[in-house]
Amino acid sequence: MSEVIVVTSGKGGVGKTTTSANIGTGLAMLGKKVVLIDADIGLRNLDVVMGLENRIVYNLIDVVEGNCKLSQGLIKDKKNPTLYLLPAAQTRDKDAVTPEQMKELCDTLKKDYDYIIIDCPAGIEQGFKNAIAAADRALVVTTPEISAIRDADRIIGLLEANEIRDIRLVVNRIRFDMVKRGDMMGIDDVIEILAIDLIGVMPDDENIVISTNTGEPIAANESTIPGKAYINMCKRITGEEVPYLDLDTPTGFFGKLRTIMGMKG
Amino acid sequence: MKDIILIKGNQFGLSIHVDENAKFDLIYEALKQKLIDGKNFFGNSKVVLSFEGKTLTSKEMDKLTRLVSSETNLQIICSLHKEFDFDSVTERIERVANESVEPQIKAYKDYIEQLESQLRTQEQKFREQDEQIVFHFSNLRSGQQIITKSHVVILGDANNGSRIESGGKVIVLGRLKGVVHAGLDPRQRGFVFALDMTPVQLKIGNAIGRAADRVDKVSKSVEPQIAYEEDGRIVIENIHNQVYRDLINDTN
Numbered sequence: 001m002s003e004v005i006v007v008t009s010g011k012g013g014v015g016k017t018t019t020s021a022n023i024g025t026g027l028a029m030l031g032k033k034v035v036l037i038d039a040d041i042g043l044r045n046l047d048v049v050m051g052l053e054n055r056i057v058y059n060l061i062d063v064v065e066g067n068c069k070l071s072q073g074l075i076k077d078k079k080n081p082t083l084y085l086l087p088a089a090q091t092r093d094k095d096a097v098t099p100e101q102m103k104e105l106c107d108t109l110k111k112d113y114d115y116i117i118i119d120c121p122a123g124i125e126q127g128f129k130n131a132i133a134a135a136d137r138a139l140v141v142t143t144p145e146i147s148a149i150r151d152a153d154r155i156i157g158l159l160e161a162n163e164i165r166d167i168r169l170v171v172n173r174i175r176f177d178m179v180k181r182g183d184m185m186g187i188d189d190v191i192e193i194l195a196i197d198l199i200g201v202m203p204d205d206e207n208i209v210i211s212t213n214t215g216e217p218i219a220a221n222e223s224t225i226p227g228k229a230y231i232n233m234c235k236r237i238t239g240e241e242v243p244y245l246d247l248d249t250p251t252g253f254f255g256k257l258r259t260i261m262g263m264k265g
Numbered sequence: 266m267k268d269i270i271l272i273k274g275n276q277f278g279l280s281i282h283v284d285e286n287a288k289f290d291l292i293y294e295a296l297k298q299k300l301i302d303g304k305n306f307f308g309n310s311k312v313v314l315s316f317e318g319k320t321l322t323s324k325e326m327d328k329l330t331r332l333v334s335s336e337t338n339l340q341i342i343c344s345l346h347k348e349f350d351f352d353s354v355t356e357r358i359e360r361v362a363n364e365s366v367e368p369q370i371k372a373y374k375d376y377i378e379q380l381e382s383q384l385r386t387q388e389q390k391f392r393e394q395d396e397q398i399v400f401h402f403s404n405l406r407s408g409q410q411i412i413t414k415s416h417v418v419i420l421g422d423a424n425n426g427s428r429i430e431s432g433g434k435v436i437v438l439g440r441l442k443g444v445v446h447a448g449l450d451p452r453q454r455g456f457v458f459a460l461d462m463t464p465v466q467l468k469i470g471n472a473i474g475r476a477a478d479r480v481d482k483v484s485k486s487v488e489p490q491i492a493y494e495e496d497g498r499i500v501i502e503n504i505h506n507q508v509y510r511d512l513i514n515d516t517n
Contacts, residue, residue, distance in 0.1 A: 150407050150426050157406035193424060195404050 002110040005117050005237070006135035008159075010151030012122030014143045015172040015202070018212055020119035021049040022219040023139075026234030028083035029219065032114040035074065037086045037105075039131040040121040041096055044088035051078060051215020052085055061089040064101045070108060079220060084113075094126040099133030106134035115237075124158060132159065137166040139199060143173045144185040149193055156196060168199035170233070175204045200233030201244060202226060269295040272303075277373045278312025278342070281329070283319040292319075296329060300336035307337045313373060314344035321346060405429070405443065414450060425465065431455065444468075448494065455494070456512070458504075462490035467499055474499035 007020045017040075024036040037060065038046035047053045055075045063073040063086065077083035089096065102118075109116050120131035132138065138159050142152040152169075159167050171187050178184035191198055202208070205226045211218040219230035225245065232242045269291055271282035283292055300307070314330060321329070330344040398416045407426025411417055414432035419439060427443035429435055432450035434457070441459035446468040448455020455469050467474045472494045491508055492501045502508065 146425070150424075153407035153424050154426060157409050160406075193422070195422070 002114050002116065003136045004106045004110070004134050005115060005137045005139060006120050006132050006164075007117060007139045007141060008120035008128065008131065008155055009141040009148070010122065010124065010155040011142075011148045014141050014148050015170075016122070016141050017045045017049050017119055018208060018217075019139065019141050019170055019172065019202075020046060020117050021212075021217045022230040023234055023237065024050075024083055024085075024115075024117050025077070025080060025217040026219040026230045027115050027117075027237065028077065028080035029231070030234055030238060031082070032238070033082045033112065034080075034115045034117060035084045035086060035109050035113045037116060037118045038088040039097075039102070039118050039127060041088045041127065042090065042093045043121065044090050046119050047075075047085060047087045048215060049212050050085055050217065052087070053215075056087050059087045059089040060105075061092055061096050064097055064105060070105075094121065094130065097130050099130050102130050103134045124154065128155075128158075132162055132164065135164055137168070138164050139168055139170050140194075140196070141170045141172050142190065142194070144171060144179075144187075144190055146185075149185075149190060153194055156194060167196050169194060169196050170200045170202065171198065172202045173204040174201060199236050200229065202229055270299055272299060275315070277376070278310075278314060279307075279339075280315045280317055282317045283321065285319045287319065289321075289325055293328065293332065296332060297336060300333060304337055307339055309338035309340065311340045311342055313342050316344070316346045399431075404439070407443075423459075423464075434458070457492040458489070460489045461487045462492065462501060467492055467501075469494040469499055472497050472499045474501075 005023075007016050007023070009016050017038075020036060024034050027034045036046060036050070038044050039060075040046070041060065044059075047056055052075050058068040058073040060073070062068045063070050073086055074084040075087065077085065106116055106118075116134075118131050118135065121127035140152050140155055140159075142148045156167055169191065171190055174187065175184055179186045187198065187201055203225060205224075207224050208218055208226050211221070217230075218224060218227045219234070221227040222231055229245055232245065235242045269284045269287045273280050273282065281296070287295075314333060316326060316329070326344060326346065330341060333339060333344075334341050398418055399411060399413045401411060401417070401419045401421070404421040405411065405419055405423040405427040407424055410428035410430070411419075412428075412430040416433040417429055417431045417435045419429070419435075419437045422439040423429060423437050423441045423443045423445070425442040428445075429443065430446045430449055432455075433448065433453040434455055435445050435447045437445075437457075437459040439459070440461040441457070441464050443464060444466045445457050445464055447457045448470040451470065457464075457467060457469065463476065465476055469492060474492075489504045490501050491504055492499055494500070
């Protein structure tokens with residue numbers, strides 16, 4: 001059974017696109033057939049994060065308007081043969097697509113693919129409405145900051161109003177050292193406010209920034225902690241129960257030393 | 266000087282705005298002058314006349330309608346005041362519509378239907394508001410709001426960015442972090458109760474209180490609290506028996 005999953009957040013810059021790219025990569029690595037759709041028309045980024053910018057010939061608008069065949073618009077990933085990207089147009093704006101067209105597109109894609117991941121633009125306007133129109137499930141990405149959480153809360157309300165019942169939470173860019181000091185909200189605090197189930201926690205890791213810049217999603221690199229965390233998140237998306245990683249690893253020389261000496265915590 | 270008469274075109278014909286304070290004689294003369302000035306402009310199409318502004322008696326409206334038909338070549342299908350009653354107009358339009366299927370009339374019928382359905386939903390809203398207590402059975406999320414004349418009970422949190430406006434009392438069986446305005450109705454003595462009282466802003470009656478700008482990092486122990494208005498200021502205190510006793514005395 002195939003599913004349409006929208007990755008959304010309300011606030012910009014919390015990591016929707018990075019999350020979309022990595023979930024797409026991770027699911028493809030688990031052997032699923034995946035299409036990533038960039039719904040951020042006019043401000044496309046997913047192609048850059050995937051490192052597929054130079055392969056774009058046609059885009060979402062071309063497909064929707066019938067300027068090309070669907071198969072022509074889909075760009076195959078560099079590494080994963082079961083992963084495809086449908087990029088957004090950069091020269092148009094959000095009004096160029098209607099929710100009905102998105103639904104139609106996703107219905108067509110559902111026949112051939114297991115997962116259709118939609119990267120939603122920031123905001124709650126037309127672009128958001130387009131992105132969620134076809135969605136069966138939603139992943140709400142937030143960072144442990146008041147402003148991001150407040151926007152996530154609004155988004156969850158809107159998703160519920162649009163009868164999307166399966167809404168899961170991704171807490172991005174958490175810094176456990178700050179949480180410990182009481183300078184940042186912990187995961188429990190975030191869940192308590194938003195009152196939805198967690199599906200993934202992503203530590204604030206510079207490797208994610210590096211991988212984004214090089215156009216190679218970190219999920220492909222399972223030896224890193226974020227890579228592992230993304231793969232675990234993908235497994236949870238497929239319905240598998242995976243325990244959360246202990247991301248609370250001490251940093252710095254003394255922290256590591258304490259771990260070695262068994263004095264953790 | 267302000268014009269006594271303003272004539273505007275709309276999709277069904279002409280709307281004539283009449284100055285609220287003008288006497289009828291003046292209105293009559295002003296309209297006549299306008300019609301004579303713009304005789305060629307009006308042409309000879311079929312129109313619905315609607316009057317706005319000053320409430321006119323049916324006799325007065327008749328007089329003005331006759332004036333329009335005598336001074337111009339317009340064919341008047343019907344005339345009505347903006348605050349007309351629907352039934353008589355619908356009936357009249359239906360009668361005319363049966364005689365000739367004018368697209369204009371059909372459009373107008375649709376317009377009336379639309380207005381009526383709007384009225385119905387409005388009515389329903391009011392009926393809901395007449396209920397004594399409004400319950401909300403989940404978190405009130407950012408951007409969601411409850412605005413009602415009745416009391417409000419939230420079984421869940423009222424999150425940051427949410428808004429509650431109540432004529433009476435507000436009870437939040439959870440955390441209150443949004444904006445609340447209780448006691449909008451001056452006859453009611455409003456209060457706000459929450460299991461964790463940390464609203465961004467509280468208004469009770471005419472008194473406004475807001476959260477402290479600096480929040481101490483040390484988390485205080487959470488206790489149910491009640492906020493009420495006293496001498497134009499908002500008082501928040503922990504729940505204890507005396508508070509309940511005072512409340513009972515107040516409501517009696």
